[in-house]
Amino acid sequence: MTQTTPDIRYVNVTRYVTPLREGGSLPAIVEADDGFLYVIKFRGAGQGSKALIAELIGGEIARTLGLHIPELVFADLDVAFGQSEGDEEIQDLLKASEGLNLALHYLSGAFTFDPAVIQLDPKLSSQIVWLDSLLLNMDRTARNTNLLWWNKELWLIDHGASLYFHHSWFSWEEKALQPFAQIKDHVLLSRASQVAEVDIEYKKLLTPQRIQEIVSLVPEEWLSTNSPFESAEQHKQAYARFLELRLSYSGNFAKDIQDARERSV
Numbered sequence: 001m002t003q004t005t006p007d008i009r010y011v012n013v014t015r016y017v018t019p020l021r022e023g024g025s026l027p028a029i030v031e032a033d034d035g036f037l038y039v040i041k042f043r044g045a046g047q048g049s050k051a052l053i054a055e056l057i058g059g060e061i062a063r064t065l066g067l068h069i070p071e072l073v074f075a076d077l078d079v080a081f082g083q084s085e086g087d088e089e090i091q092d093l094l095k096a097s098e099g100l101n102l103a104l105h106y107l108s109g110a111f112t113f114d115p116a117v118i119q120l121d122p123k124l125s126s127q128i129v130w131l132d133s134l135l136l137n138m139d140r141t142a143r144n145t146n147l148l149w150w151n152k153e154l155w156l157i158d159h160g161a162s163l164y165f166h167h168s169w170f171s172w173e174e175k176a177l178q179p180f181a182q183i184k185d186h187v188l189l190s191r192a193s194q195v196a197e198v199d200i201e202y203k204k205l206l207t208p209q210r211i212q213e214i215v216s217l218v219p220e221e222w223l224s225t226n227s228p229f230e231s232a233e234q235h236k237q238a239y240a241r242f243l244e245l246r247l248s249y250s251g252n253f254a255k256d257i258q259d260a261r262e263r264s265v
Helices: 049-063 088-096 123-135 172-176 181-185 195-205 208-215 232-248 252-263
Strands: 007-019 028-032 037-042 072-077 099-105 147-150 153-156
Touching: 007 037, 007 099, 007 232, 037 049, 037 072, 037 232, 049 099, 049 123, 049 208, 049 232, 088 232, 123 153, 123 181, 123 195, 123 252, 172 208, 172 232, 181 252, 195 252, 208 232, 232 252
Parallel strands: 007 072
Antiparallel strands: 007 028, 028 037, 037 099, 072 099, 147 153
């Protein structure tokens, strides 16, 4: 698989189309100055810029591993953008999100993946379960799969609940080397029978250089609020260090996945 350095485009949001009232973050469909529709994640929402950082890092790691992710773009909101919005809650959200946000290309006509209707092959299921264990992503359950079926292919969305340690950074290096208990609730766990093989394959793709390239994409302005680090660069390097530590533990968490699967089937 040929890899290229991640390149995130910048767009300006020109029109607020409709809110997506799912969860507490109030994402929305918007139109940008390139003429495309996007699902935007607002930095002024409940989890702030940390959810955007997790979305960016998680999405670009998934893309590196060859999984389908809608294009991620940096989406700029002008100061005056939300002034004509009639809904006060949305207007407050837009005002709090002035500047740089993150958006995903809108997959028109996509529908939510239903594991009872579509049976994924064990390899793809194992790849996604491995990814979510690496990222500590607790939000891929039967209740909320965060998977879409579009053009006869599976697409991964919404990694904002990943890397949850960064909400406090307490004992983050220890968390990198700990089992991920929530993997037992993963929607694809029962079909993830090839995790050991995936672990070998994916560790080769996620090189230290690749991890550095991905974390370097995080805008410094997203790192400036309540940061426990002296500089944005130190903050970015902590993300890189966590991922490198987590990868060093991957044989163990692959075993944890297998054990959880055996208990569930």
